[in-house]
Amino acid sequence: MNQAKMISVVVMLALLVLGSFSIFTVTETQRAILFRLGEIVRTDYEPGLHLKVPFVNNIRTFEKRIMTLDVEPERYLTSEKKNVIVDAFVKWRIEDVARFYTSVRGDEAQGALRLSQIIKDSLRGEFGKRSIQEVISGEREQIMNLVTVNASKQAQEFGINIIDVRIKRVDLPADVSDSVFRRMEAERSRVAREWRSQGAESAERIRADADRRRTEIVAEAYREAQTSRGGGDGTAAEIYAKAFDKDKEFYSFYRSLEAYRTSFKSQNDILVVDPNADFFKYFKDSKAARQ
DSSP states (O other), X not given: XXXXXXXXXXXXXXXXXXXXXXXEEEOTTEEEEEEETTEEEEXXXXXXXXXXXXXXXXXXXXXXSOEEEEEEEEEEEOTTSOEEEEEEEEEEEESOHHHHHHHHTTXXXXXXXXXXXXXXXXXXXXXXXXXXXXXXXXXHHHHHHHHHHHHHHHHGGGTEEXXXXXXXXXXXXXXXHHHHHHHHHHHHHHHHHHHHHHHXXXXXXXXXXXXXXXXXXXXXXXXXXXXXXXXXXXXXXXXXXXXXXXXXXXXXXXXXXXXXXXXTXXXXXXXXXXXXXXXXXXXXXXXXXXX
16 A cells, blocks of 8 residues: 555656646747757747647747847947947847747857847948048938848848947047047137138128218218307397397497406406407496497
């Protein structure tokens, strides 16, 4: 009885072990390959539990999610034969697991190495067609799109799908950077001088126009003032003439008082003239003044 129980337990354990070797799980983030004695049998497994033949079949799983490859910074020559240092990264994933396994033996590190070489070759070709100015500021987006398309075609050979290629930085070596910096500084100085020259020319033109207008306004105002003054003087002369005709003696007296007021505005005023002159006739006796 005990021997029968032991046999039953051994058989159950063997069945459990056999069952555990017969079942495998594929998660949402994995792709799986089923091998039969080293030969690829199936690759289209959905997530979940699946069966296999123990000791005949074996399973190899691979990452299904998008992975990031940070490509090492590399020097590339531009069309001007100048070096630039480019830092880029790639978004990729395994699309065809069978091809990926047969091409790089399913080694993700080896696949990333192959992919890195493809990206570097594509970048080298695109940078070699362009000048420093174009690769730094003008056509970076175009370069990334072209590299993504070209590298995707080559990466299909390894069962890899390239999602995107992004350029993080484009730097210049120290000697090239100094040369470009000096050239940019000279160009900005030239533009600044040109703008200053144009500004000075505009300022002189504005000043000349303002001076001309000021002269015209002053001349016009002076003309109007002289016209008004001439009219006023004529009116005043006419009024004086009429007043003189009405009472010549009073008018003479009034004019003499105006002359006295003008001549003796201050106590320090001194007038050297003959006392018997006609200027002082109204300081004397009024009878004598009427003579």
